[in-house]
Amino acid sequence: MQKDTTSQKDICLVLPDSSFRERYLDMMEEWLAFGGRLNPAALRNNGAPYETWLHWMDGDRYENSCPEGAVPQTLYFAVCTDGRLLGAVTIRAHLDEKFMLDGGNVGYGVRPTERRKGYAKAMLRLALEKLAESGVHDVLLTCAEDNIGSENTMRACGAVYENTIVNESGGRVKRFRIRNNFK
Numbered sequence: 001m002q003k004d005t006t007s008q009k010d011i012c013l014v015l016p017d018s019s020f021r022e023r024y025l026d027m028m029e030e031w032l033a034f035g036g037r038l039n040p041a042a043l044r045n046n047g048a049p050y051e052t053w054l055h056w057m058d059g060d061r062y063e064n065s066c067p068e069g070a071v072p073q074t075l076y077f078a079v080c081t082d083g084r085l086l087g088a089v090t091i092r093a094h095l096d097e098k099f100m101l102d103g104g105n106v107g108y109g110v111r112p113t114e115r116r117k118g119y120a121k122a123m124l125r126l127a128l129e130k131l132a133e134s135g136v137h138d139v140l141l142t143c144a145e146d147n148i149g150s151e152n153t154m155r156a157c158g159a160v161y162e163n164t165i166v167n168e169s170g171g172r173v174k175r176f177r178i179r180n181n182f183k
Helices: 018-034 050-060 097-101 119-133 148-156
Strands: 011-014 074-080 085-091 106-110 138-144 160-166 172-179
Touching: 011 119, 018 050, 018 085, 050 074, 074 119, 085 119, 106 119, 119 138, 119 148, 138 148, 148 172
Parallel strands: none
Antiparallel strands: 011 074, 074 085, 085 106, 138 172, 160 172
């Protein structure tokens, strides 16, 4: 196992814009070739052009324009100081009943070639800072029961196990809480 030497100073969370087009397409090609989970789900473009996907991400941020049955969320790219696109984070300041069970306040994912380097912990900590700036201090995090990497990331950031539920798709989901003390 590679030693975690990543700090929050090594990466930043940035709203997607047109300058990320090629890096996004490269990351998605890698992720799809690798297979498995794609988190956060908002990264999916469903074959749409990048510009259309960007429009969707902008609409997702506001209650009056997010898709029906969804809550507003903001997607950020996790970008390394050298410009590499490492993954993405979605942040939801307000949750509905569905996201209170499965989804929580933060979704995050690291592209396959950048995993096990500590980026997920740094991304989650940066997301917690953004939530604190929005006044959210009781943070709900969830992961599939078999997603040990995500569970370890959450626990390393101070998350405490709350319970396991079965979601509407029949999957087992672990739920965690973090008392968000970032100022």
